[in-house]
Amino acid sequence: MLISKLPPHVDIVIVGGGPVGALLAQRLYASGHDALLVEAKSSIGNDPRALAIAYASQQSLAASQLWADSLAATPITQVHVSQAGTLGRTVLNADELDLPMLGSVVKYQNLAQYALDQLSTGPARLALASKVTHIQRLARFAQLTLATPSGEQKISCRLVILADGGQLLNQLPEIRQTIKSYEQHAVLATLTPKQPHKGIAFERFADDGPLALLPTGNDYTLVWTQTPEQAAARLTLSDADFIAEVEQRFADRVAGFAAVTGRASWPLALKTVNSVVGQRVVLIGNAAQTLHPVAGQGLNLGLRDATTLADVLAATPARELGEAASLARYAKLRSRDAGLVTVVTDQLITLFDSSSLPLKHARSLGLLAMDQCAWLRRGFAERMVYGAR
Incomplete structure (x- = not known):
């Protein structure tokens, strides 16, 4: 329900109206909590990204009426992982x-x-077009100051949930953010394959950076990790030369591409915090962690944050919302999944970034071992779909 005037008080305020915040808002309403989601924008602007949503995440969204056929999502039935220049490869199958x-x-x-x-x-x-500019926290409640279309307004609440970005973190002295620049950019493009993709996604570890191909409609979305200098050069190539460079790195894994459109790039960094909870505040989604796009786990991790927090708050009486014990319970439940996915994603970049020949052969053997061991392959696929449980 879209509101134009903020109430003076609600029990829970969710800051950030992306899919993570929206899922939590829907879940909190279903559990009977008095909650309000505030979003700084009035609508979603142009965003070229295509994201891989794990099956479990898709089911969570659908259960909260946030998934529909009109989204025109493209199923991934198989993921082909390989390393250029070696025999190392493995294939993950939904079956x-x-x-x-x-x-x-x-x-x-x-x-x-x-x-x-x-x-x-x-x-x-x-509440749209409502940007939180200041957070003040006291023992029993928090007060937010917001810039809204009708001017500055204040609202008090028992619990603040930051679900999008981390611009307000400098107002939370007990929570410290660490930013690790990968000194890399992600090159994004839409590639039209010469043959139907059949729902197969690719993760290719080339010598100059990993490439992912995500089936998107009849096309592929390419996410290619490059140095800033390489990314700038790729954007200036002719369409034919750009396609040729992508095809060279995939060798015979794909049949080739007929066209490329929509090239863009953005910088990559790992952002983490020392704690996802503080005095009357919880961080979820991109406010809690921003990951490298390799393995496509960023949004899925955030959606699991939202479902876990919704479960914790559903069992929390209104008078205990924002209390330290409840927040500590959430932090403990999320520590394993969030910690493991963050570390694995970061180490994948470190592991496959080295050009050392012995390490390259070791990576190849690792992929071959996974391909030959069904239990290892299934375990890895389960982590990608469900997270660390």
């Missing part, structure tokens, strides 16, 4: 997990706008 798909690829812009539209017309409360 091995008895699932209809490992996940789906959806345009972020479509998913985020659909989520806002659902909240606007549903019972959960939503």
Whole structure:
């Protein structure tokens, strides 16, 4: 339900109206909590990213009316992982997990706008164009100052949940953010394959950076990790030369590409915090961690943050919202999954960034071992779909 005037008090304020915040808002309404989601934008702007949504994440969104056929998501039935210049490869299949798909690829812009539209017309409360500028926290409640279309407004609450970005972290002295620059950019492009992709996604570790191909409609979305200098050079290539360079790195893994459009790039960094909870505040999604796009776990991790927090708060009486014991319970439940996924994603970049020949052969043997060991392959696929449980 879209509101134009903020109430003076609610029990819970969610800051950030992306899919993570929207999922939590829907879940909190279903559990009977007095919650309000505030989003600084009035609508989702143009965003070229396509994201891989794990099957478990898709089911969570669907259960909260945030997933629909109109999103035109493309199923991923198989993921082909390989290393250029070696025999190392492994293939993850949905059939091995008895699932209809490992996940789906959806345009972020479509998913985020659909989520806002659902909240606007549903019972959960939503305030758009309302930017939190200041957080003041006291023993029993927090007070937020917001810039809104009708001017500055204040609202008090028992619990503040930061679900999008980390711009307010400098107002939380007990929470410290660490930023690790990878000194890399992600090159994004849409590639039209010469043959149907059949729902197969690719992760290719080339000598000059990993490449991912995500089936998106009839096309592929390319995410290619490069140095800033290489990324700038790739953007200036002719379409034919760009396609030739991508095809060279995939060798005979794909049949080739007929066209390329929509090239862009953005810098990559790992952002983590020393604690996801503080005095009357919880961090989830990109506020808690921002990951490298390799393995496509960033949004999925955030959605699991939202579902776990919703479960904790559903069992928390209103008078105990924001209390240290409840927040500590959430932090403990999320520590294993968030910690493991963050470390594995970071180490993948470190491991495959080295050009050492012995290490390259060791990586190849590791991929071959996974391909030959069904239990190892299934375990890895389960982590990608469900997280660390």
